[in-house]
Amino acid sequence: MTQGLDKWIYPQEKNKQPIIKNNNSLKKIxxxxxxxxxxxxxxxxxxxxxQKVYLKFYNIKKENILIWYDTTDHKPYAxxxxxPEELRMHPDLASMSDxxxxxxxxxxHDPITxxxxxxxxxxxxxxxAIGGTRTSLREKMRLWEADIKYHANYIFDLGFQxxxxxxxxxxxKVPKQVELEIPPEIMExxxxxxxxxxxxEWLKLLAMEVPNYKRVALDIEVFNPPGIMPRxxxxxxxxxxxxxxxxxxxxxxxxxxxxxxxxxxRLKLDHYEVEVYRSEKELIERIIDIIKQYPIVIxxxxxxxxxxxxxxxxxxxxxxxxxxxxxxxxxxxxxxxxVHIDLYExxxxxxxxxxxxxxxxxxxxxxSVAKALIGEGKIEFEKxxxxxxxxxxxxxxxxxxxxTYKLTEFNQNLVMNLITIIARISNMTIDDVCRLSISNxxxxxxxxxxxxxxxxxxxxxxxxxxxxxxxxxxxxxxxKYVGAIVIQPEPGIHFNVHxxxxxxxxxxxxxxxxxxxxxxxxPHQECRDNLVEGTSTWICxxxxxxxxxxxxxxxxxxxxxxxxxxxxxxxxxxKRRFYDVVQSSLKVFINAIYGVMGxxxxxxxxxxxxxxxxxLGRGAIMKAIEISREMGLKVIYGDTDSLFIKDPDNETxxxxxxxxxxxxxxxxxxDKIYRYVVFSxxxxxxxxxxxxxxxxxxxLLGKKxxxxxxxxxxxxxxxxxxxxxxxxxxxxxxxxxxxQIVLNAEAKLRKGEVxxxxxxxxxxxxxxxxxxxxxxxxHVKAARKLKRAxxxxxxxxxxxxxxxxxxxxxxxxxxxxxxxxxxxxxKYIELLRSTLSQILEAMDIDIKEIEIKKEFRSLDQFFKx
DNA sequence: GCGGACTGCTTACCT
DNA sequence: ACAGGTAAGCAGTCCGCG
Numbered sequence: 001m002t003q004g005l006d007k008w009i010y011p012q013e014k015n016k017q018p019i020i021k022n023n024n025s026l027k028k029i030x031x032x033x034x035x036x037x038x039x040x041x042x043x044x045x046x047x048x049x050x051q052k053v054y055l056k057f058y059n060i061k062k063e064n065i066l067i068w069y070d071t072t073d074h075k076p077y078a079x080x081x082x083x084p085e086e087l088r089m090h091p092d093l094a095s096m097s098d099x100x101x102x103x104x105x106x107x108x109h110d111p112i113t114x115x116x117x118x119x120x121x122x123x124x125x126x127x128x129a130i131g132g133t134r135t136s137l138r139e140k141m142r143l144w145e146a147d148i149k150y151h152a153n154y155i156f157d158l159g160f161q162x163x164x165x166x167x168x169x170x171x172x173k174v175p176k177q178v179e180l181e182i183p184p185e186i187m188e189x190x191x192x193x194x195x196x197x198x199x200x201e202w203l204k205l206l207a208m209e210v211p212n213y214k215r216v217a218l219d220i221e222v223f224n225p226p227g228i229m230p231r232x233x234x235x236x237x238x239x240x241x242x243x244x245x246x247x248x249x250x251x252x253x254x255x256x257x258x259x260x261x262x263x264x265x266r267l268k269l270d271h272y273e274v275e276v277y278r279s280e281k282e283l284i285e286r287i288i289d290i291i292k293q294y295p296i297v298i299x300x301x302x303x304x305x306x307x308x309x310x311x312x313x314x315x316x317x318x319x320x321x322x323x324x325x326x327x328x329x330x331x332x333x334x335x336x337x338x339v340h341i342d343l344y345e346x347x348x349x350x351x352x353x354x355x356x357x358x359x360x361x362x363x364x365x366x367x368s369v370a371k372a373l374i375g376e377g378k379i380e381f382e383k384x385x386x387x388x389x390x391x392x393x394x395x396x397x398x399x400x401x402x403x404t405y406k407l408t409e410f411n412q413n414l415v416m417n418l419i420t421i422i423a424r425i426s427n428m429t430i431d432d433v434c435r436l437s438i439s440n441x442x443x444x445x446x447x448x449x450x451x452x453x454x455x456x457x458x459x460x461x462x463x464x465x466x467x468x469x470x471x472x473x474x475x476x477x478x479x480k481y482v483g484a485i486v487i488q489p490e491p492g493i494h495f496n497v498h499x500x501x502x503x504x505x506x507x508x509x510x511x512x513x514x515x516x517x518x519x520x521x522x523p524h525q526e527c528r529d530n531l532v533e534g535t536s537t538w539i540c541x542x543x544x545x546x547x548x549x550x551x552x553x554x555x556x557x558x559x560x561x562x563x564x565x566x567x568x569x570x571x572x573x574x575k576r577r578f579y580d581v582v583q584s585s586l587k588v589f590i591n592a593i594y595g596v597m598g599x600x601x602x603x604x605x606x607x608x609x610x611x612x613x614x615x616l617g618r619g620a621i622m623k624a625i626e627i628s629r630e631m632g633l634k635v636i637y638g639d640t641d642s643l644f645i646k647d648p649d650n651e652t653x654x655x656x657x658x659x660x661x662x663x664x665x666x667x668x669x670x671d672k673i674y675r676y677v678v679f680s681x682x683x684x685x686x687x688x689x690x691x692x693x694x695x696x697x698x699x700l701l702g703k704k705x706x707x708x709x710x711x712x713x714x715x716x717x718x719x720x721x722x723x724x725x726x727x728x729x730x731x732x733x734x735x736x737x738x739x740q741i742v743l744n745a746e747a748k749l750r751k752g753e754v755x756x757x758x759x760x761x762x763x764x765x766x767x768x769x770x771x772x773x774x775x776x777x778x779h780v781k782a783a784r785k786l787k788r789a790x791x792x793x794x795x796x797x798x799x800x801x802x803x804x805x806x807x808x809x810x811x812x813x814x815x816x817x818x819x820x821x822x823x824x825x826x827k828y829i830e831l832l833r834s835t836l837s838q839i840l841e842a843m844d845i846d847i848k849e850i851e852i853k854k855e856f857r858s859l860d861q862f863f864k865x
Numbered sequence: 866g867c868g869g870a871c872t873g874c875t876t877a878c879c880t
Numbered sequence: 881a882c883a884g885g886t887a888a889g890c891a892g893t894c895c896g897c898g
Contacts, residue, residue: 351882439882476885477873483884484880505880506883595882602882610883640880640885684879684886699878699887706877763876775874775891810890834888 036061038178039166040211040420043339043429044151051126053154056339057166057175058295063214065295065338071172074154075101076127078138078146079108079119079456087120092140099129108456111518112466114543119144119456145457148447155427156451163424164205180204185565185575193560199553203561206582210420212413215296215341216246217405218287220306221397223258226384232305235312238280240385241394242287243272243401246294247409251402253394254290256283261390269391272398284314288325295338300366300404303342303435307333332435341434343369343407346419351438355588356418362705363799370403374410378403412577421585425554438592439602442550446604449546458517460603466521468607471535472615481598481611485618487625487638489679489686491842494636496647497674497688500657502620503667504555505641506594509616511552512665516545517597517606532612533619539612547604551593558586617641624660624668631656637679637686642671672696680842687719687839695719701835710758711832714745718839731843742836749828752820759828760801760814767796778802778811786813804828 039057042065046053050069057066080087084103087093093100102123110117122137124130127150131138138146145153155162158174166175182190182204190200221241222230230237242254251272255262256279267274277283287310291297299306307326311333314322327334334340346352348364361372371377381388381396388396408415423433426441427448433441450457472482502508509515513532522540530538562583566576596602598610617640624643628635631652637644645653657668674696677688685699697703702715718738725734748754763779769787772780779800787794794800801814804827812822 437881479884486885592882598883682887704877777875
């Protein structure tokens with residue numbers, strides 16, 4: 001019944017004896033003189049000239065990349081359900097017969113029907129025969145597995161593992177993965193769990209140290225006239241500065257001194273060395289010369305700007321061999337001798353931004369990311385390069401390379417570790433990890449899992465053909481299926497509130513209830529009675545679902561091993577920090593698995609599977625509420641996976657948690673305890689003071705990024721007063737104080753004693769300006785005005801700052817408001833009041849209630865006598 | 866021609 | 881280019897108003 005269970009982690013063919021004994025420290029490995037041939041697999045690509053895949057291995061000792069070309073004569077292929085003889089007669093195949101190498105029958109397991117089937121493998125000379133051009137086979141006929149990139153396919157078929165260590169002694173042989181021994185602390189934690197032995201292989205891989213990669217950060221400056229941005233499509237201005245910062249302490253500026261300001265050929269300035277060149281050609285040649293000493297090149301926006309610009313300029317001024325170093329894709333730029341990491345692409349990734357860095361930077365610019373993560377931003381450069389001296393320009397340029405490098409170095413190379421660990425989890429190349437999003441990472445891993453089980457990867461339409469009945473109407477218009485439940489909060493102040501929540505609810509459901517595209521509405525008659533309550537959806541009892549396995553393994557490994565080790569005081573701090581990176585990487589995956597399953601863009605999307613997950617989630621929280629009521633606990637709010645319980649008896653609460661865990665197979669934790677929490681009638685909208693005194697604000701207007709700084713400031717002043725309040729008398733006093741603050745603030749607004757900047761409402765422009773066709777929101781109007789006034793392009797993602805004005809439009813970009821008399825003061829007073837009312841309303845209700853209760857009490861007493 | 870009731874669009878948040 | 885649920889503010893529309 002458990003065929004395939006937990007098989008998603010398999011060791012590859014390996015030597016029986018471990019090469020490296022009892023450690024996971026690179027230092028020890030490095031000290032071993034025999035291990036000059038130790039490499040870590042980082043990347044792969046296809047060479048269309050050689051018609052072969054090559055892998056990029058980073059040598060630990062020599063700190064360079066070895067490019068290993070396939071020696072197994074592996075060829076691109078796709079699968080067809082037609083017989084070889086049928087295919088031979090097929091006109092579309094006949095027309096490219098010279099590119100077809102072989103048609104052979106292979107056995108595959110079809111997960112949708114749960115049967116073994118015979119398919120024909122169409123083996124071809126080059127990947128373009130399968131897909132990628134208008135005339136490729138996949139455009140003409142129904143093919144399976146025809147849209148997996150060939151280099152990925154190669155990695156899966158040969159069982160390579162990105163981020164693993166290999167020994168290469170003979171380049172003509174297939175590299176062998178190094179067998180590592182498991183670190184004792186991992187073994188100790190593993191023994192306390194019931195996880196399958198096979199997971200150990202994967203634990204070793206994840207726990208293995210990541211090298212401190214030799215790398216260089218690169219940034220270029222172009223001598224463009226003021227107000228004109230250099231463009232890659234039309235690179236008419238010369239590159240005149242390149243700044244470089246290497247992990248080997250290289251701190252260098254290369255400058256093309258186009259105005260002859262520097263007399264020397266070399267200079268040593270405070271923070272960096274300068275090499276001076278008399279032509280752009282020499283400069284570009286020198287850039288390549290230096291960066292090719294480094295296996296990894298780091299940029300910020302190098303995909304779209306620095307590298308393509310270097311290449312285009314290089315071609316234009318006669319460095320023809322520049323093409324051998326920089327390869328341009330449609331949206332990326334790669335370096336042939338190593339790996340190019342564009343940090344802009346990496347930090348832009350929503351999962352990285354939200355889960356790995358908890359939204360600490362709000363916009364993806366070098367300045368904003370650096371300020372948030374390493375506490376230093378860029379120093380503004382007000383002048384144009386024409387106005388500035390070459391020395392000023394160099395100083396400015398150098399900080400970019402320096403900051404870019406530091407972003408890879410802070411917290412013990414956190415970012416490099418993160419990238420490597422994500423590559424290990426997804427088994428995707430470093431290049432792809434940095435450029436693709438979470439759904440691609442998960443897809444890649446799942447394709448790998450299919451390949452290992454010899455499962456056929458189904459077509460979208462085959463999954464859809466199983467049936468896509470929606471059982472519950474979504475609450476929100478335009479959504480595909482129903483989501484979570486939010487409990488109506490009880491307005492007022494509540495003291496001693498304990499919040500319990502289901503530990504990663506959706507992933508746990510996916511794991512525990514065997515949810516996957518093939519197990520939900522599976523083909524077996526005998527599973528049809530295993531219904532999801534309240535629906536006609538059934539779940540397989542016979543086989544473990546492939547997505548369920550993946551979610552389960554990630555969750556178990558994170559919770560049982562790496563989360564615990566990250567907090568284990570017995571371990572050295574450096575190790576703890578590394579394990580913390582591992583657990584955060586796993587978190588990125590675990591948080592997204594449910595989401596991608598419900599996304600049409602995901603190749604394994606299946607609506608009933610996503611719907612079953614949320615319906616089971618609704619069932620879990622409703623059941624928990626029912627049990628809490630039976631046990632006399634008072635639930636005052638809840639959202640998706642959490643319950644807020646007012647002033648519970650500790651013993652009852654513990655019993656409650658145990659009973660829930662017994663009744664439904666999901667774990668409940670105490671998440672946090674509020675000294676008091678304040679609700680209004682609004683859902684997802686409250687604040688509370690935690691036991692350690694910190695203020696926890698959720699959803700309130702004052703927290704929103706769009707709220708003007710002036711109003712935000714007052715909002716937090718009010719919260720600060722409330723933080724120290726405990727009794728009714730204190731509340732009354734606080735209320736007086738708050739009233740004063742509000743009156744003061746309003747007076748200031750009326751008298752014009754507030755800076756216009758502090759009144760700006762910041763709104764993100766999320767689409768191109770021309771895409772707003774249905775309505776024209778104020779920030780769009782403002783952006784269009786700005787575009788006209790300044791003649792600049794405003795791209796999606798730009799934050800528009802508007803001021804509410806008295807004129808007909810009602811709002812204007814802050815840049816165009818010169819006089820306070822334009823400001824619509826009444827609007828701001830309204831905004832201030834609505835922001836504060838979210839706090840005060842709820843408190844007011846409660847204060848009144850408390851007063852009434854008091855009267856009752858005295859009346860009661862009155863009647864007694 | 867104007868304002869209130871209503872719906873829809875857009876953004877930012879929560880889980 | 882991971883999901884749905886919720887709140888807020890405004891744009892746009894309809895309707896009544898002698």
